[in-house]
Amino acid sequence: MSSPIEGCPNEILYSILQHLTQTDFLNTCLVSHRLRQVAEPLLYCNIRLVWDASRVPPITQLLRTILDRPEIAIHVKCLDLDGQFILNPPNRRHRFLAKPFIVNDLGKTVEAVEAMKVPYCDDWIEGLRRSSMDAFVALLISQLPSLIRLYLDKNFTYEFRFIGMMLRSSLCEPSSQNSKLPDFRHLRDVSALTFGAETRIYEPEAYRNTLDVLPLFYLPSAQRISVSIDNPNIFKRRNHWDIPSPISIPDALTWPAQHAPEPICIESLDLEMIREGPLGKLLSVTKNLKMLHWNWYHMANGGDQFTTPLINLDQISADLAHVRHTLTDLTITATCEYDEIDYPPLQTHGSLSSIVDFEMLKRLxxxxxxxxxxxxxxxRRLGDTLPRNIETLCITEDLSERDENYWGEADVFEAIESWISD
Structure with a gap:
């Protein structure tokens, strides 16, 4: 005998069921076919999987369900892959699900990769066989055409190769050959955090994600991107602690497509790892950017020509100039990581005086x-740098632990008092 609630219109059922938990959605799907029609989209709408030291996420089970019933994939709007191991140094367990698979055991996952007809198909299948988390996550994302939000925590981006190749094929190399890949036209909010600074001390020549992360800027509807981007690793210094001339910084960042992206919808960027110079290349395409959070970072064993102890304020000014007419909220933080070796102190060159003319900037x-x-x-004087129309100002002590002669309280008070009196 059916329950009276099953006779309600779908809209009424939805308004009731949407307040339940994931477990309730699952149980409701088991009650009747009628309730399942309403509860199942809610069950798969927001998927969150956690990978920590005590559990491996059921990526393979979820993939099999979606490949067996492709209509479910349309319901998935938000995918959160959460978790970060606290291991020092990082080891290879970040990269794998469990024991390797036999190809025959992978079933429809292999068929799904082959159907995409991408040139790296064999490598992708081999990654699946080896239980590479990167390979499975790339395949999972490729089956979700209705994604609105994608969050990948550090465990899931320790390597980003297959995810990056899949995104390049979908967004940067569109062709009839890759027609099985979604265009991710609904994806608005993306976060891809990586093991960046933590791995550079131990693996200075480790995998760099620059080419694989840049396709995110080709997303047609992206509004918010939070990402760690390695600096290009093309040139090398003779020593990691050499300080290059501040006059020019090589711009070695190249886009993964024949043309630069035009991300007109991006309003918020949260960037880590990338330094001045390459930063400007990114900001040059974000014509409507309103909020920028950038973490200036230096690590002695960074392994590229950009991560030097020189804070090139002139270059930072030039980079920020690309968004001077739209930026309303700017947050700059600074991180410096040294190992046991004594490296040269940090230095600055030039000034940020050009941001005085950022008339749209309200918060700094x-x-x-x-x-x-x-x-x-x-x-320098504060008044020579701070934007004229600033409404909210937060001055931090970032980097103070790296300089024994950092500004004292009296000096800071005097600088602020002088600015306010003007």
Whole structure:
């Protein structure tokens, strides 16, 4: 005998069921076919899987379900793959699901990869056989055409090769040959955090994600992107601690397609790892950017020509100039990681005085060193740097632990008092 609730219109059922938990959705699907029609889209709408030291996420089970019933994939709007191991140094367990598979055991996963007809098909299948998390996540994402939000935490992006290749095929190399790949036209919010700074001490020549992450900027509807982007690793210094001339920084960042992206919808960027120079190449295409959070980062064993102890404020000014007419909210943080070896102290070059003319900027968070340099350097005035129309200002002490002669409280108060009196 059916329950009276089953006679309600779908809209009424949906308004009731949407307040339930994931477990309730699953149980409701088992009650009757009528309730399953309404509850199943809610069950698969928001998927969150966690990978930590005690459990491996059921990626393979989810994939088999979606490949067996492709209509389910349309219901998946948000995919959150969460978790980060706390291991030091990182090891290879980040990269794999469990024991390797036999190809015959993979069933429809192999067929799905072959159907895409991508040139790296054999490598992708081999990645599946080896239980590479990267290979399985790439296949899972490729089956979800209705995604609105994608969150990948550090465990899932320790390597980003297959995900990056799949995104390049879909977004940067569109052709009839790749017609089985979605265009991700609905994807608006993307977060891909990586093991960046943590791995560079131990693996300075490790995998770099630059080419594989840049396709995210080709997403047609992306509004918010939060991503760690390695600096291009094309040139090398003789020593990691050599400080290059501040006059010019090589711009070695190249786009993965024949043309630069035109991400007109991007309004918010949260960037880590990438340094000044390549930063400007990214900002040059974000014509409507309103919010930028950028973490300036230096690691002594960074392994590329960009991660030097020189804070090139002139270059940062040039990079930010690309968004001066749209940016309303700017947050700059700074991180410096040294190992046991004694490396040269941080230095600044030039100034950020050009941001005075950022008339749209209302909120600014920035380290004191970016405004005034270090005490051993030429003293600057706050009023020469701060935007005229600023409404909210947060000056931080980032990098103070790396300089014994960092600005004292009295010096900071004097600088702020002088600015306010003007």
């Amino acid at each position: 968070q920035i380290p004191l060193a970016f405004l005034l340099g270090f005490p051993s350097e030429t003293t």
